[in-house]
Amino acid sequence: MKITDVKTMILQAPLEQELGFSQAYFGTRTSLIVQVSTDEGISGVGESFGAGNVAYANQAIIERVLKPIVVGHDPFAVEVLWHKMYNGIRDHGQKGMPLQSISGVDVALWDIIGKTTGQPLYRLLGGKFREQIVPYAYGMLFRRVPDLEADFAREAEGLVKKGFRALKMKIGMTPADDVRLVKAVREAIGPEVRLMADANHAYTPQVAIPLGRRLEELGLYWFEEPIAPEDYEGYIEVKSALDIPIAGGECEYTRWGFRELISRRCVDIVQAELLGLGGVTEFRKVLALATTWGIPIIPHVWGSSVAVALSLHVVAALPDYPGALIPVQPLLELDTTPNPLREQVAKEPLCVEAQVARQGFVSVPEGPGLGVELDHDTIRRYQVA
Template sequence: MAKIVSVEVLQVNLKPKVKRTDAVQSFELQETPMVRITDADGVTGTGYSYTIGTGGSSICKLIDDHLAPVLIGQEAEGIEALWRSLFYRIHALTVGAVSTLALATIDTALWDLHARKAGLPLHRIAGGAKSTIQLYSTEGGWLHMDESELVEEALKAKEQGFGGGKLKVGRPHVAEDVRRIGAVRDKVGPAWEIMTDANQGFTLEEAIRRARQFEELDVAWFEEPIHADDIGAHRRLAASTSLPIAVGESMYSLAQFKDYLASGACSVVQTDVARIGGITPWLKVAHLAEAFNVPVCPHFLMELHLGLCCAVPNSRWLEYIPQLDLVTRSTIRIENGQAIPSEAPGLGIDWDWDALQQHIVHRQTHGSAPALADTPS
């Protein structure tokens, strides 16, 4: 096995192409921490995570000061050992978003390096369970949109072959949410899935109230209805409604998912590879959910989650939100609403290094990395 000889830490800032709002926040800026790990054989793996506007510099600082230096000289193929050693190195900071996003940036780079050296795409080296995954669109359902916009975007997504679309909920009164969902349901018909997402915006009482109203509209799931820390409230909500309860994007450890699943507090798992700490723990969450016969429908990061969804048997939906098209040479392949993973070795992301150069706001090298433009795609 080849040892790690260099680690390069970058921050790349990307502006969203469309306005994105939900019940509690706006997506202002995608700060994208990146890591490029090169081993003694000269092979480089690239990994990344993200924020929605703040904290990117803190993640990069944590990697630069406490994680990247200890990677030098370590065996690059020892991914599980490296993840655990890095986790315990910053154990006093866990569990939380900054630490897991930092770990994910490194872990995804190690998996990219591992897959490249093996000559295999991520979806095959991580499991190879399926060749496609069904897409649903989130880009046409933001909370600021009026009913006519929601209907127009839903019909467009349906025509493009998407199997469903997500609508943000959390307007001041339940009647407003019902009217918005109903307007879309009337136009798309009964066979097209409508996912709803509250972004943790409700109390238990309000979540129960809205779920009862949403049931009549046959929504596919009710996502993050209550703050993610409150497992008991989610359990009570799940027991009160026929709607599937979806959680995961705001959970940062395998243990949190274990507690939710064991207590019957959710029926859809939306683990986010960046927020859970990388591919290594993401696969553990997915297989844990499989043991409970619960589907995995990951949050965001569609370019990276595509390979992971096709690696495991219990994936059901991939969320369509383009995020890397400013800095990649190609987008994901879509046929009849199904996303098809790349067969190229690695994560399957075709980075455009010339374009990426224009968005870098931080760069630090540990060891001696090759020039950015020299990195193979």
């Protein structure tokens, strides 16, 4: 079996209302879908992380740099191809877009292996530790409204009514605004629902530490990306000063990047982004590192149906750590803010929110590979490049 082609599709869906986080507001949702074809008629699908116009840069890297490296090779040779791609690009970037691009191709290769062997991805990863994947609802992004506290409180209440028992909200405006927003959400949902807050690296340790103490008082489950991802020493400062678990890692890449984050104990929870860090092949190394240092992984998820399906397989295949009669279960990050690409890119939608409403958890897809066939009507409707 040989790879014959690599194609990319940038999908963009305009939003009715801009959404924001601590770094920017955005008015469109973007996904870069990767399709790898073979001479046996089987093709695999992947996706590369990278919001907005970053997708155009990743598209060029995949089509101009990576495609010539992989075409003609055996798609089952994921290790060989990963190292060929990385060696081909290392001198020009060991983090960021080059790795996001490699990730999209790598995931498509795993999908080909699954489709060729008739096996779902979780089986290729060594089996599933759990049948029921419990998601946390990621909502409460900034909006340009007069009363954001009331807006957040309403949205959080709505998510709890939909069956979610864990929520994540954005912070990172100013510490005073953050405390007001978290208080409003906490009051709306009560003390029982788990609540996490994500600052998207808006602060320095000197600001994040006193803010973290306030968040502790409000019973937060974790404090996400308090500071800049490259400031490993700062992470150690923040983590040492606070009891609240510190989460991070969505802006980290490859085993060598995660070696710093993990071996220096910068975080309590590793948020590995499979579509960024180097795909499934590299994720397995990061998982080995994380369990070696005793730090749990809860993957970061931000993308189309492809990203969600991939995460369901991976969360199912995460080992119980440290293992117990009643082990702590990893959560699925589930974005609940408007994005038609999250459900419609798959011909058979995953219906994750409907599953949560019905049963309180999401089941793992059982089809071969990722279990996702692309919906060509959706592609035609949203493709911009």
